[in-house]
Amino acid sequence: MIDKTVGSVEEAVAGIRDGATIMIGGFGRAGQPVELIDALIAQGATGLTIINNNAGNGDVGLAALLAKKRVRRILCSFPRQHDSWVFDGLYRAGEIELELVPQGNLAERIRAAGAGIGAFFSPTGVGTELAAGKEIREIDGRAYALEYPIKADVALVSAYRADRWGNLVYRETARNFGPIMAAAATTTIVQVDELVPLGTLDPETVVTPGIFVDRVVAVGERGWLHDGAFVGGVDIEGRALAGASTANGDGKEVDQ
């Protein structure tokens, strides 16, 4: 019998070594596997290389991992955000190395790693400083830069539901990097709201087939759902609204 489920987040992140390269899913806070990151902080691995679209928000999740100075290097497309103060401080102090990758190249390089592609030519970034030093080839009259895959020792992913074979479904735009990161890591560790019996997930709707998944842990239903139905009542950070609070953002945020 195949059973990829584990009973706790501690068990889920066991064995992650110092110096590991770790992909962390999520776009900003959406789809960020906060419970797994907290467990990684407690587990203690350090000298890490992190791959994420951003570089942490506020003081939780990836930002908390950065604050503990466990991360030596980060690959991302958009580190500077209104709430990235933890990264900003480390970067300015020279305490973290940054490799900036255009977002589509980041995604495609991750996808390529999972799909066994040796390298590919991308038009994105050609003629800019982010393609400096890359091999350029003209194909059908257009210039492309050679891009190599990005793989990882570990991927930490947040999905919505899973079965014991590791089949995953996601929720809305929280899917973002999950499916491609799950395929690009040696060990893929997934947190979900809920584990469901084998056969419950409609095979037509499975987004990440279990072949890409190694460990799954249930962390409980997200705060804006109740028995799978959207109930709202939270702000954009998932915090319960207090009475007439208007905490659903100030409309001025300009991150991407």
Add this chain to the structure above:
Amino acid sequence: MTETAAQATRISREQLAARIAQDIPEGSYVNLGIGAPTLVADYLPDDQEIILHTENGMLGMGPRPAAGEVDPDLINAGKQPVTALAGAAYFHHADSFGMMRGGHLDVCVLGAFQVSQGGDLANWSTGAPGAIPAVGGAMDLAIGAKNVYVMTDLLTKTGESKLVEACTYPLTGVGCVTRVYTDHAVFDVTPDGFAVREAFGANTVELLAELTGLELLEA
């Protein structure tokens, strides 16, 4: 502000957003960049189906939800809460950027620091020392959409033209801009330089040439 600049007609950001919306036909797949371009969504006609793409993984993006209905799993590229319209679809990041890079989007609207007369775009970095760099999806959008529209003021706060002979800020994309919508006029990027497609109010090609310091074509 120079005397010439003071005489010029300038339209508001909202008027400019409405002007851009007029040029987006029904049936278009459209990505609106973060910042001012998101205003264009407010002026798309309700009786036409125009499908908005958000790079983080959705087609069919709808407006901001009411307070209490915010869903942290449902956000746009600016990480603001949005809604999903009937007919919406979710997809992962590699597919989302494949839609851009693969030329499937009809229009994107982006902000700019500078646009060169050859259509080069600079909108991701001023290259200021000490600044934390961040590029996000800007480079993919700039080279991917069939029509790359820029929405910007013509002049910086200190009066320099954002339309330039050659960009001095770090480039986002080379030769990628189709048209520039500014608060003074609309310019097409042509093989021979900028052509004034529409001058707002009393603005003339001569006045725009003086403000930009460029030779401009009459469209």
